[in-house]
Amino acid sequence: MTTGSDALFARARAVTPGGVNSPVRAFNAVGGTPRFIASAQGPWLTDVDGNTYVDLICSWGPMLLGHAHPAVVAAVNEAVARGTSYGTPTENEVALVEAIVARTPVEQLRLVSSGTEATMSAIRLARGFTGRDVVVKFAGCYHGHVDSLLASAGSGLTTFSLPGTPGVPASSTELTLVLPYNDPDAVRAAFAEHGDRIACLITEAAPGNMGVVPPAQVDGRSFNAFLAETCRAHGALFVSDEVMTGFRVSASGQWGTDGAHEGWVPDLVTFGKVMGGGFPAAAFGGRADVMAHLAPEGPVYQAGTLSGNPVATAAGLATLTAATDEVYARLDVVADALRAGAAEAFTAAGVPHVIQSTGSMFSVFLTEDPVHDFAGAQRTDTAAYGAFFHAMLDAGVHLPPSAFEAWFVSASHDDRAVEQVLDALPAAARAAARAATGSTTRKAGA
Numbered sequence: 154m155t156t157g158s159d160a161l162f163a164r165a166r167a168v169t170p171g172g173v174n175s176p177v178r179a180f181n182a183v184g185g186t187p188r189f190i191a192s193a194q195g196p197w198l199t200d201v202d203g204n205t206y207v208d209l210i211c212s213w214g215p216m217l218l219g220h221a222h223p224a225v226v227a228a229v230n231e232a233v234a235r236g237t238s239y240g241t242p243t244e245n246e247v248a249l250v251e252a253i254v255a256r257t258p259v260e261q262l263r264l265v266s267s268g269t270e271a272t273m274s275a276i277r278l279a280r281g282f283t284g285r286d287v288v289v290k291f292a293g294c295y296h297g298h299v300d301s302l303l304a305s306a307g308s309g310l311t312t313f314s315l316p317g318t319p320g321v322p323a324s325s326t327e328l329t330l331v332l333p334y335n336d337p338d339a340v341r342a343a344f345a346e347h348g349d350r351i352a353c354l355i356t357e358a359a360p361g362n363m364g365v366v367p368p369a370q371v372d373g374r375s376f377n378a379f380l381a382e383t384c385r386a387h388g389a390l391f392v393s394d395e396v397m398t399g400f401r402v403s404a405s406g407q408w409g410t411d412g413a414h415e416g417w418v419p420d421l422v423t424f425g426k427v428m429g430g431g432f433p434a435a436a437f438g439g440r441a442d443v444m445a446h447l448a449p450e451g452p453v454y455q456a457g458t459l460s461g462n463p464v465a466t467a468a469g470l471a472t473l474t475a476a477t478d479e480v481y482a483r484l485d486v487v488a489d490a491l492r493a494g495a496a497e498a499f500t501a502a503g504v505p506h507v508i509q510s511t512g513s514m515f516s517v518f519l520t521e522d523p524v525h526d527f528a529g530a531q532r533t534d535t536a537a538y539g540a541f542f543h544a545m546l547d548a549g550v551h552l553p554p555s556a557f558e559a560w561f562v563s564a565s566h567d568d569r570a571v572e573q574v575l576d577a578l579p580a581a582a583r584a585a586a587r588a589a590t591g592s593t594t595r596k597a598g599a
């Protein structure tokens with residue numbers, strides 16, 4: 154049977170590599186044809202063939218309020234009618250940055266257009282501020298497709314890294330150290346050996362790009378607190394990547410669940426996804442004395458034609474304004490219901506599983522043991538996930554088409570949407586059981 158999605162995918166593949174504009178959309182990790190979506194409303198996606206799905210991707214994070222939220226649509230329509238880009242400063246840019254500063258530990262912020270741009274710029278600024286070149290990151294953490302961050306671990310823990318993809322020269326990653334996540338000894342060893350050369354350590358505030366792997370406790374404090382301390386002791390900057398977690402895990406992000414109580418602040422933070430309300434808007438910011446090194450105030454160059462775009466800032470501001478305590482409470486209710494339903498279904502079907510969360514962001518690892526790092530995440534059963542994914546899709550639930558992604562909910566997920574997911578889970582878990590291999594398979598790329 155050929156569907157509208159099949160026909161569009163064929164057209165797309167003729168003119169676009171893999172038929173998609175971001176790899177994970179292609180369904181390579183689960184097989185089959187991606188659904189071409191024609192419209193979306195609240196928690197529902199409608200594809201070009203008229204099928205509807207409960208959306209558990211939420212644009213990979215941004216759609217905190219659900220699709221076509223009335224306040225966001227109104228703000229966008231109003232902004233569009235006033236012109237779409239001026240290349241001059243605007244009031245909404247100030248208002249959006251003020252809203253972010255009010256909710257997070259950053260003192261100053263620069264707007265950009267993508268999370269990739271935010272992390273790339275934060276690293277340039279960290280290097281410019283410290284006068285050092287080495288960057289530390291963790292295996293399994295994704296920070297966008299920045300050359301120096303597309304690195305895979307070298308042969309030893311404190312050796313420099315290899316490019317993670319063709320097209321990145323060795324010279325771009327030879328100043329990047331890749332360490333295992335949640336491993337304080339590896340961090341101590343890297344700083345002991347290279348501390349005076351390290352410009353910054355960048356980490357996902359709570360990793361979500363290898364599935365959700367919450368920061369562990371280190372001697373009675375969070376892994377993030379330990380990282381912040383270690384960086385400070387060595388004169389390096391601590392860069393917390395909240396592109397995925399910001400304004401989702403809590404009103405501020407992951408920091409609202411650890412740093413706010415523990416009393417530490419990152420030197421630099423990156424944001425994206427939710428803060429754009431579905432438009433390309435992202436940001437990096439932090440300590441005012443560090444941000445003062447950015448052009449035009451300081452010597453570190455960074456710029457963008459569409460940075461702070463008036464339509465994107467209107468959507469972002471409307472989204473943050475509407476993201477009230479009630480919204481976060483609803484996200485928690487929805488996530489709790491789905492986690493409980495998934496656990497029950499997998500248990501009943503005899504499928505080994507671990508559900509890990511930070512706030513309402515969670516993922517289901519089809520594996521025996523809790524996942525602390527990338528090596529653990531890679532033990533998830535991808536064949537079982539593929540079968541599970543397709544059974545859910547057939548029952549009208551659109552999960553992320555990869556076993557290594559978080560499930561994203563929105564405040565618009567009402568009881569009907571939640572019920573549809575809960576109803577689909579038992580048969581899909583049985584499909585996973587039939588396909589289970591227990592094999593160890595690598596992530597197919599984000």
Ligand SMILES: *Cc1c(COP(=O)(O)O)cnc(C)c1O
Binds near residue numbers: 298
């Ligand atoms: C999505 C993501 C990015 C990259 O953002 P883009 O807007 O896709 O460039 C960076 N860091 C994290 C943690 C992300 O989840």
